[in-house]
Amino acid sequence: MKKILTTLALGATLAAGPALAELTFPSLSYRTGPYAANGIPFADGYADYFAMLNARDGGIGGERVNLIECETGYNTEKGVECYEATKGEGALLYQPLSTGITYQLIPRVSADGIPMHTLGYGRTSASNGKVFPWVFNYPATYWDGASVAIKYLLDENGGSLEGKKIALVYHNSAYGKEPIRTLSELATEHGFELIELPVDHPGQEQKSQWLQIRRERPDNVLMWGWGVMNQVAVQEAANIRYPMDQFIGIWWSGSENDVKPAGDGADGYKALNFHAVGSDFELYDDLEEHVWSQGNAAGAGDQGGTVLYNRGLYAAMIAAEAARKAQEIHGVSAITPAQMRDGLEQLEMTEESMAELGLAGFGPTFSASCENHGGSGKAAINQWNAGEGRWEVLTDYIQSDQELIARLVEEDSMAYAQENNIELACQ
Amino acid sequence: MLYREAGDFKTTYTGDSQTFPIRLDRWGYYLILAVAALLVPLIINDYWLNAVMLPLLIYAIAALGLNILTGYCGQVSLGTGGFMAVGAYACYKLMTAFPDINIAIHIVISGFITAAVGMLFGLPSLRIKGFYLAVATLAAQFFLVWLFNRVPWFYNYSASGQISAPERTLMGFRITGPETQAWAVYLFCLVFVVASAWICRNLTRGSMGRKWMAIRDMDIAAEIIGVNPLRAKLSAFGISSFFVGISGALFFAVYLGAVEVGEVFGINKSFLVLFMVIIGGLGSILGSFLGAAFMVLMPVLLKNVLVGGLGWPTDLAAHLEFMIVGGLIVFFLIVEPHGLAQLWRITKEKLRLWPFPH
Secondary structure, eight states: OHHHHHHHHHHHHHHHSSOOOEEEEEEEEOOSSTTHHHHHHHHHHHHHHHHHHHHHHSSBTTBEEEEEEEEOTTOHHHHHHHHHHHHTTTBOOBOOOOHHHHHHHHHHHHHHTOOEEOTTOSOGGGGBTTTOTTEEOOSOOHHHHHHHHHHHHHHHTTTOOTTOEEEEEEESSHHHHTTHHHHHHHHHHHTOEEEEEEEOTTOOOOHHHHHHHHHHOOSEEEEEOOTHHHHHHHHHHHHTTOOGGGEEEOGGGOSHHHHGGGGGGGTTOEEEESSOOSSOSHHHHHHIIIIITTTOOSTTSOOTTSHHHHHHHHHHHHHHHHHHHHHHHHSOSSOOHHHHHHHHHTOEEOHHHHHHTTOTTOSOOEEOOSSBOSOOOEEEEEEEETTTTEEEEOSOOEEOOHHHHHHHHHHHHHHHHHHTTOOOSOO | OOSOOTTOOOOSHHHHTSSOOSHHHHHHHHHHHHIIIIIHHHHOOHHIIIIIIHHHHHHHHHHHHHIIIIIISOOOOOOHHHHHHHHHHHHHHHHHHOTTSOHHHHHHHHHHHHHHHHHHHHGGGGTOOHHHHHHHHHHHHHHHHHHHHHOGGGGTTOTTSOEEOOOOEETTEEOSSSSOOHHHHHHHHHHHHHHHHHHHHHHHTSHHHHHHHHHHHOHHHHHHTTOOHHHHHHHHHHHHHHHHHHHHHHIIIIIISEEOHHHHSSHHHHHHHHHHHHHHOTTOHHHHHHHHHHHHHHHHHHHIIIIIITOOOHHHHHHHHHHHHHHHHHHHHHHOTTHHHHHHHHHHHHHHHTTOOO
16 A cells, blocks of 8 residues: 555656655654643654755755654554654654654664664663664763753752752653663762652553652652653642752653643743753744745644744754755765764754854754764753743753763663674774 | 355365365465465565564464453453563563573463463452453553563663563574564564464364353353363463463564563553454454454554545544544444454355345
């Protein structure tokens, strides 16, 4: 069926005129299911950025961008189906926006030779480019996030967390378990007690976890949540009158959708972020002019300026810049997945390059290399202002504990390399 | 006229009691087998393998297993997802502990381990029936998922709590891991499916199957005519779990490659397999295949038509898919409460008389 349809579609384009080479970017999105509230703004941002590039510049380096959207519902089986369905169409880069699907795809993309970029999610130790040449997770990883949160808390508490209790409320999946290793290392280093509170998929039921928090009275609560779990957790925290400014979410637990349902109760809730919030960027004028006003906005078109919409833009921007870099390196405009990988590997984000794109000060600066696919590991703390209904940036970008994370990444990735008989790259 | 048995005489008892007594049926069966074994491997690609054939084959084994328990023995089970998880984790532990042993052997052993676990959780069936048993198996589902999440030994203390299948070969061909060839993986699963269906079919028409059906139809009457309920029920649990375990092991090792127990083997999976059995037809081998095909192929087909063919937005298509598949389930159950297999049976009856029904 699929084949016939593709052939028909191909035939139609061939008949219509000279064949146009295109840059194909699949978007494995989820606009349905318990994670849709977070999946929709990201997918919209991702699609709008490419639509804007097509309308404004005619694509990237003269090649139009062909965005194929495929609905995964945050489900790994559908994710695999989407991957198999799109990889034959010349996909250049995968961004599955799901740690579970990322784990599925890491061996597959490595075998098929298609790069994958997991923007601040996925497998943290994939930042070791020697073991995972096809996977990129800059600008920051979960372990960076854990380290930044603890650094911020150290700062708040005069440099010592001795004897403190910190609870981790996490999605009981690969995603939520990811920071535990770093946090337990940090717990022994700084002498705080870590309380682990798993929440099962999809996370609508958290009464017992928050009852435990009420009983144990931890000094701080960290959260690794996603989708409906975030909203429920913030609401539950408000219900037990947990001090909101002691409650810090990872960057996936810090969007408007997560805090708005709790109303004023969510005021003061903090979350990490590795890019700017709001719509105060030149790029937004271009989006307005070339996409929104033309009626071409993805989805309902009402997500502009939200945290996750901005993250979708950021993901698309990195993909586009890497493609541009690849075109520059290889001197061709119709790049292959392998050339795309080179572009990702030599990508450099500076203040100037971001300003040039109309995104001045949007994210941290970083540069990738053959060994380092994890970026600079910087994140800032944002705080929710319920009165005005917006996120406020509290701190500058905080640098994570690179030494500790490098050690943990080395350990974990080498274990993976050994298990799977991987020859190290970058030698 | 097209489909008839006139002139198809049997002169021996074995000939009369074979699985497909009608010649046309038999030919059809051989034809399907030949196409599946000889033609499909030549044309299969990664997309057809991973999106269509693997889920179809593996769910068919799971549905066969559950059909033995629910369809033939009448014991409702909502623990299928949990038992598939047992198969998957058993296979993972075996694969990592004994890397040199053949993967096919690991999968069969995983089936036996699951059978033991299934019999353990089948013990309550000796005292409770119907809805109450469903609740007891539901407890098994939640307990097993919790166990695999909670005890790090099961996932070899990996940081993410995921299990991932290392690369294993069979006769020099890669079966698990990323660099497999579509036809090798397909044939590997096909062998398991054909063997499972063959064993199931012959078990259910033998004395064991008759005992199960006697228990299903009326357990007190079965006891009076000399069926031992302990043996019948526990054997149904054991054999059913054996096949469910094999499907779980294949699901993990061959199909997905990496598994997170809460997501992949959650309660949704139990319901999905139960729906396959109900839609396909309780107490029918063919029904297990039809049910699996319906539940696996329908969403993929709708998605390709709506998104790939008509170019509709993906979210609209995904929502419509739920509605259409749900509507079709209701439709089929109203038209034929005994499932697709019964529909096929009626069609056959009609075809035998066609075009002279009187």
